[in-house]
Amino acid sequence: MTTQIKKPADYKLRRGINTALVYVFLFAFFAYFVVPLIWLLLASTKTNAGLFSTFGLWFGKDFNLLKNLQDLFAYDGGKFGLWIRNTAVYAATAAIGSSIISTLAGYAFAKYRFAGRNVMFALVLASTFIPATVFAVPLFLMMSKSGLSNSLWAVILPGLVNPFGVYLMRVYAAEAIPDDLLDAARVDGANDYMTFFAISLRLLAPGFVTVLLFAFVGAWNNYFLPLLLLTDRKVYLLTTGLAYWNSLAAQPGVNQVLYVLVITGSVVAVLPIMILFLFLQRYWQSGLTLGSVTG
Amino acid sequence: MEFAEIPETGISSAYMPPAKRRLNWSILSRKMVPYIFLTPFLIGYLVFTVYPLVYAFGMSLYTKKIIGGTVFAGIANYIKVFKDGNFWEGIRNVLIFGSFQIPVMLGMALIFALILDSVNLRRPTIFRLGFFLPFAVPSVVAALMWGYWYGQAFGPIAQIFTALGLEPPIFLTGKTILPAMANISIWQFTGYNMLILFAALKAIPPELYEAATVDGANAWQMAWWIRIPLIRPAVILTIIFSVNGTLQLFNEPNVLTVVAPSIINLHYTPNIYLYNLAFRSTQFEYSAAMAFTLALVSSILASLVLFLSRRNQGESR
Numbered sequence: 001m002t003t004q005i006k007k008p009a010d011y012k013l014r015r016g017i018n019t020a021l022v023y024v025f026l027f028a029f030f031a032y033f034v035v036p037l038i039w040l041l042l043a044s045t046k047t048n049a050g051l052f053s054t055f056g057l058w059f060g061k062d063f064n065l066l067k068n069l070q071d072l073f074a075y076d077g078g079k080f081g082l083w084i085r086n087t088a089v090y091a092a093t094a095a096i097g098s099s100i101i102s103t104l105a106g107y108a109f110a111k112y113r114f115a116g117r118n119v120m121f122a123l124v125l126a127s128t129f130i131p132a133t134v135f136a137v138p139l140f141l142m143m144s145k146s147g148l149s150n151s152l153w154a155v156i157l158p159g160l161v162n163p164f165g166v167y168l169m170r171v172y173a174a175e176a177i178p179d180d181l182l183d184a185a186r187v188d189g190a191n192d193y194m195t196f197f198a199i200s201l202r203l204l205a206p207g208f209v210t211v212l213l214f215a216f217v218g219a220w221n222n223y224f225l226p227l228l229l230l231t232d233r234k235v236y237l238l239t240t241g242l243a244y245w246n247s248l249a250a251q252p253g254v255n256q257v258l259y260v261l262v263i264t265g266s267v268v269a270v271l272p273i274m275i276l277f278l279f280l281q282r283y284w285q286s287g288l289t290l291g292s293v294t295g
Numbered sequence: 296m297e298f299a300e301i302p303e304t305g306i307s308s309a310y311m312p313p314a315k316r317r318l319n320w321s322i323l324s325r326k327m328v329p330y331i332f333l334t335p336f337l338i339g340y341l342v343f344t345v346y347p348l349v350y351a352f353g354m355s356l357y358t359k360k361i362i363g364g365t366v367f368a369g370i371a372n373y374i375k376v377f378k379d380g381n382f383w384e385g386i387r388n389v390l391i392f393g394s395f396q397i398p399v400m401l402g403m404a405l406i407f408a409l410i411l412d413s414v415n416l417r418r419p420t421i422f423r424l425g426f427f428l429p430f431a432v433p434s435v436v437a438a439l440m441w442g443y444w445y446g447q448a449f450g451p452i453a454q455i456f457t458a459l460g461l462e463p464p465i466f467l468t469g470k471t472i473l474p475a476m477a478n479i480s481i482w483q484f485t486g487y488n489m490l491i492l493f494a495a496l497k498a499i500p501p502e503l504y505e506a507a508t509v510d511g512a513n514a515w516q517m518a519w520w521i522r523i524p525l526i527r528p529a530v531i532l533t534i535i536f537s538v539n540g541t542l543q544l545f546n547e548p549n550v551l552t553v554v555a556p557s558i559i560n561l562h563y564t565p566n567i568y569l570y571n572l573a574f575r576s577t578q579f580e581y582s583a584a585m586a587f588t589l590a591l592v593s594s595i596l597a598s599l600v601l602f603l604s605r606r607n608q609g610e611s612r
Binding site: 137 | 428
């Protein structure tokens with residue numbers, strides 16, 4: 001009798017302990033992922049002296065965030081504002097352009113059969129595995145020969161080609177647009193372009209936003225190619241600019257005041273992307289689903 | 296990779312009114328439709344993917360002579376790369392980095408994905424979002440930030456050790472810098488990989504679990520024998536992408552070089568070496584040959600991953 005009563009209670013207790021352990025485990029790693037960012041936020045509210053003299057994981061004596069922001073945008077003749085503008089123009093143009101181009105191509109691969117389709121698609125996929133390094137030297141030389149180096153076009157134009165976006169849009173279009181719908185439109189006498197703009201485009205919108213989001217984030221965070229192609233400090237991006245200031249700050253002596261500006265600038269660089277991810281959760285999650293399930 | 300079967304929709308001329316069908320140009324123009332949709336991409340692909348590849352490969356077959364300018368050299372540059380100790384030292388460094396970073400990152404990602412998928416948590420979104428958050432941080436900012444964390448000047452780790460009366464650890468020494476950099480990548484990409492694996496787990500039809508539950512398998516057995524084998528393709532995909540990323544390690548060492556200039560030298564990773572060859576000493580031809588060699592190493596490693604995964608699969612059957 002006793003064992004019969006004891007067993008479920010014991011089981012329940014063990015389950016309870018297990019669940020508690022799972023929570024402890026998850027919260028420990030939650031801290032690992034989030035605390036460094038909280039530190040960054042806290043550090044951006046300190047004076048440069050406070051950064052060195054107060055404990056990192058709490059506020060300093062003064063709340064200096066607004067002053068830091070003022071200094072950030074005023075430093076070196078307002079370079080930081082320029083870098084934000086450059087980054088925004090580059091990321092928005094490359095992301096919107098590449099998403100439109102990828103949508104058209106992905107739609108063609110998903111909904112049409114034509115000579116060369118499989119070969120072309122295999123090539124597109126293969127190119128997602130080529131290391132970006134291989135393109136570094138030829139792109140640099142192409143851009144300097146055509147006079148485009150040190151203009152934002154040097155990074156925008158290569159950014160318009162997004163093979164992974166084509167892949168995602170193909171998978172998405174294959175699922176989102178029923179063939180019956182296209183056939184019905186054809187019976188009604190609509191030509192393929194009318195059908196695309198009037199019917200397909202609307203169905204592709206969620207996939208488009210997903211590709212757009214990933215392309216935008218990829219461009220916003222890009223460092224390697226911009227470092228090679230944009231060498232004039234006026235056309236630096238946030239990433240190359242912050243890394244440059246950081247290298248100045250590390251030099252002994254005069255520039256140590258830059259540390260707090262690099263930190264404040266990092267917060268400013270990170271926030272737009274975080275906000276995008278928070279508000280567009282549905283889209284990046286569906287993007288990862290598309291990428292993983294069929295890949 | 297298998298492509299989904301897509302029913303024919305392109306030229307369904309059966310629906311065409313007979314009068315129109317006679318006009319050849321209209322059928323022709325229908326055949327052109329997919330190519331017109333593809334045109335913008337194909338132009339971009341030719342100009343910014345195919346042409347740079349051909350251009351770089353052609354260039355890699357030449358060398359610059361002090362007298363006589365640029366001359367054809369065949370595979371001389373490639374032989375030079377194979378004999379270049381600095382290049383292989385860089386490869387060794389990134390492999391050490393990867394042998395630590397990839398298993399830890401993907402192991403953690405897999406455990407988190409399994410927990411999120413199989414344990415009924417309150418507010419799982421908080422964990423999903425929190426773990427994914429570092430992916431939104433540019434790798435430059437991540438490297439800057441962790442550089443400060445590792446530092447002695449105002450790094451919180453050193454502060455805590457000092458407050459406890461202990462000697463603060465030094466992170467950026469010759470031996471510890473690779474694990475220290477691996478930690479930055481682990482921090483940044485675990486959540487991303489977790490979500491890829493989580494999405495794959497979500498796609499498993501629940502019927503597949505039922506039989507195992509009836510058999511009385513516990514959560515660990517279910518994970519090991521059913522869930523993980525079913526998301527195998529997604530796991531292999533994440534491994535291949537991680538290996539590819541590891542070989543191209545650049546941003547973190549390039550940012551950390553300002554705090555550890557004596558350790559991160561001009562050829563610390565293949566990409567750093569390449570960058571310095573091309574843009575400090577303008578050896579574009581040699582640099583291009585090195586880039587292709589790196590791509591070759593990368594594809595050999597990716598094939599190795601595929602080969603090993605297939606062989607293991609064969610054994611378990």
